[in-house]
Amino acid sequence: MKNNDRQESKVEFDVNNVGVPNGRYFGMPFDNKECPVVLISVPWDTTVSYSEGAAQGPDAIINASIQVDLYDEKIQDSDKLKIGTDETKIDLGDGEKLLADDYIKLMNIASREKAKKIIDKLSDGKKLTASLIKMQKEVNESSEGLNYLVEQICNSYYKLKKIPGVVGGEHSVAFGAIKAAAANLKRGEKLGILQFDAHADLRESYEGFEYSHASVMYNVVNKINNICSLTQVGIRDFCVEEHNIIKKYSNKKSLSEKFQISSFTDSLISEREFKGENWDTICKDIIKSLPKNVYISFDIDGLEPSLCPNTGTPVPGGLSFAKALYLLRKVAENRNIVGFDLNEVAPAKDGADEWDANVGARLLHKMALLSVVSQK
Ligand SMILES: [Mn+2]
Numbered sequence: 001m002k003n004n005d006r007q008e009s010k011v012e013f014d015v016n017n018v019g020v021p022n023g024r025y026f027g028m029p030f031d032n033k034e035c036p037v038v039l040i041s042v043p044w045d046t047t048v049s050y051s052e053g054a055a056q057g058p059d060a061i062i063n064a065s066i067q068v069d070l071y072d073e074k075i076q077d078s079d080k081l082k083i084g085t086d087e088t089k090i091d092l093g094d095g096e097k098l099l100a101d102d103y104i105k106l107m108n109i110a111s112r113e114k115a116k117k118i119i120d121k122l123s124d125g126k127k128l129t130a131s132l133i134k135m136q137k138e139v140n141e142s143s144e145g146l147n148y149l150v151e152q153i154c155n156s157y158y159k160l161k162k163i164p165g166v167v168g169g170e171h172s173v174a175f176g177a178i179k180a181a182a183a184n185l186k187r188g189e190k191l192g193i194l195q196f197d198a199h200a201d202l203r204e205s206y207e208g209f210e211y212s213h214a215s216v217m218y219n220v221v222n223k224i225n226n227i228c229s230l231t232q233v234g235i236r237d238f239c240v241e242e243h244n245i246i247k248k249y250s251n252k253k254s255l256s257e258k259f260q261i262s263s264f265t266d267s268l269i270s271e272r273e274f275k276g277e278n279w280d281t282i283c284k285d286i287i288k289s290l291p292k293n294v295y296i297s298f299d300i301d302g303l304e305p306s307l308c309p310n311t312g313t314p315v316p317g318g319l320s321f322a323k324a325l326y327l328l329r330k331v332a333e334n335r336n337i338v339g340f341d342l343n344e345v346a347p348a349k350d351g352a353d354e355w356d357a358n359v360g361a362r363l364l365h366k367m368a369l370l371s372v373v374s375q376k
Pocket residue numbers: 171197198199201213299
């Protein structure tokens with residue numbers, strides 16, 4: 001069976017047993033109408049600069065998710081939570097329809113091919129030819145198309161009062177999801193972003209790609225209304241340009257200021273711990289930097305590389321699974337999680353090893369669960 005072939009037969013679902021593969025997350029057979037949270041696969045890795053594979057993330061996570069135990073010792077009735085899988089169909093115009101994630105796969109193959117030519121040329125230290133500059137423009141247009149599609153799909157779930165969770169794909173897939181989250185708040189309310197990441201992703205553009213994975217938070221901060229803050233956790237690989245942006249928007253005393261970035265870098269966290277502070281105290285500070293409504297953008301490389309060895313740009317250091325989960329639980333207890341994404345999960349090249357997807361699936365289940373229990 002092809003990974004993402006949705007099975008129409010709704011086999012009996014038993015939470016105490018291993019799931020039956022049906023092309024849906026966690027093997028859940030439910031109608032999306034019954035689900036408070038719906039997961040949207042966005043298999044897109046057009047702008048990856050180091051190692052490809054994030055486009056295979058959603059299918060790999062779906063496969064690995066079958067064996068995730070749905071019981072959570074801290075949350076009542078956690079095993080009863082119904083999680084949906086997006087089934088938006090894209091009309092191809094001639095009466096033919098395609099599932100959105102299959103459509104995105106095709107878009108990605110075309111634009112990745114172009115982007116790769118540009119990246120290869122640049123990494124050879126050469127200048128782009130006129131035809132490559134034209135291609136660069138086309139890649140940017142495809143990225144805009146992707147952003148719009150993700151935004152529209154997320155909007156459709158907000159209309160139904162459901163929480164959308166986007167599964168990437170490279171980190172750029174978060175843009176459309178965050179735009180939709182910010183647009184669907186109650187009047188006058190603002191959104192804070194909690195970003196788990198090894199990288200700041202605050203570059204104005206990267207390799208000439210306006211919607212690069214390395215620029216996603218720059219774009220979020222500069223192109224989306226209603227965002228009041230960005231809180232970064234686990235950052236440990238960033239450039240001067242990004243450092244300057246962080247500095248410019250930090251040191252604000254309160255969230256009533258126009259916009260604030262709080263960067264809990266990996267070294268800052270380690271230093272506080274080495275000097276005797278515990279993770280709970282640091283989590284309290286992280287939560288203090290967040291407004292009532294929080295969108296969580298989780299780049300898997302925010303975790304220790306041993307938990308995501310095949311991700312596009314792994315960096316030493318990072319959060320343990322337990323620390324990330326503890327922080328997520330604290331956010332859910334104290335704030336309202338309005339949307340989330342998990343990105344940059346990439347399976348092993350030979351497909352033999354499920355480890356990255358296994359970690360991703362477990363994290364995804366916790367994020368889906370906690371976003372629902374956070375609703376107050
Ligand atoms: Mn990132």
